[in-house]
Amino acid sequence: MKSIAALLLVSAYMAVQVSGHGRLMNPPCRATMWRVGYDTPPDYNDNQLFCGGKSHQYDTQGGKCGICGDAYDEPQPRTHEIGGPYYKGIIVRNYAVGQEIKATVQITANHLGFFQFKMCPVSGDVEATQECLDKTYSDGGRNQLYLITTSQTEVRDFDVTLQLPEDLECEALRLPVAVPLLATTGESARTALEGTAADRRRSSTDVPTVSCFPTLGLHQYDTQGGKCGICGDAYDEPQPRTHEIGGPYYKGIIVRNYAVGQEIKATVQITANHLGFFQFKMCPVSGDVEATQECLDKHILTVAGTNSTDYYITDEVRDFDVTLQLPEDLECEHCVFQWRYHAGNDWGVCPDGTGRDGCGPQEEFYGCADVSVSRP
Secondary structure, three states: OOEEEEEEEEEEOOEOOOOOOEEEEEOOOOOOHHHHOOOOOOOOOOOOOOOOOHHHHHHHOOOOOOOOOOOOOOOOOOOOOOOOOOOOOOOOEEEEOOOEEEEEEEEOOOOOEEEEEEOEEOOOOOOOOHHHHOOOEOOOOOOOOEEEOOOOOOOOEEEEEEEOOOOOOOOOEEEEEEOOEOOOOOOOEEEEEOOOOOOOOOOOOOOOOOEOOOOOOOHHHHHOOOOEOOOOOEOOOOOOOOOOOOOOOOOOOOOEEEEOOOEEEEEEEEOOOOOOEEEEEEEEOOOOOOOOHHHHHHOEOEEOOOOOOOEEOOOOOOEEEEEEEOOOOOOEEEEEEEEEEEOOOOEEEOOOOOEEEOOOOOOEEEEEEEEEEEOO
């Protein structure tokens, strides 16, 4: 049996809605080799090789991407390609012609969609091209796609059995895994007050995501000028919006009673981490009149023990407990408690004109709860 001398693997993400969150573990891609014992430079963002971000890839590069997930317009050699800092010329796997092999993709934030696996023979220090890669798919399925279905929404390792071609033999290969990401059908976060396990937002049994991004993440900024309903509904949704007073998820229930000036705990359950920060705001309301964003913006709660109103999160999928300081001058029989999550993992243009992740328009998630604040 003829043997293929090597398979050098790199992962590349093509994001359709949001930035990719996954890494190729087997064979380990150049950015991830350090995690499995190779003496290679650590890339701590190896689960975010997403072509510079969806806006950059599609709005400025016509959908193009570096073959390993770097931005297409990055100076060559790109960061994860031959000649870049993460390429060390190490062959990580040896396969046989026509062999069935297993690839493992570790998904750290599940956005559904599908995987593709491609190969390209290379020689010397000349990197593979996308045109060469597109000629050879490695896949055990008829349509060359490994679909992540709606029943596979876990954050876990996905093992895929692939069939190598009978006519492909080479001393070195590049094998990118392409991961186009489709819209998530679940919530990226849930909000609870006082650390309860139950979801205490108005949408406690609601399934759709409470996000201002109903159309591939573009609606809020491209058509609504960045505006959003106070509870996360699309700004142009007919009023009363779905999660606001008068909508089907508002039942007039006060879920917490606080004291003026009290320190309180809010818990946000992150099920898909997009980095960024949380803000928490309150607004007194009366009767069936909903809060306004202008009122909420006047009462932004500070993180207890700090002067900051922004709580930045670490890159983990877990519950985040945030201790907040209520104002000494805010008292109400009914206050709307708003949680805002401003994500930070999309590429954008910064105020100084440079570009990086976290700048420019970002995905946002909201939640509303109904509380009271009284004097002891």
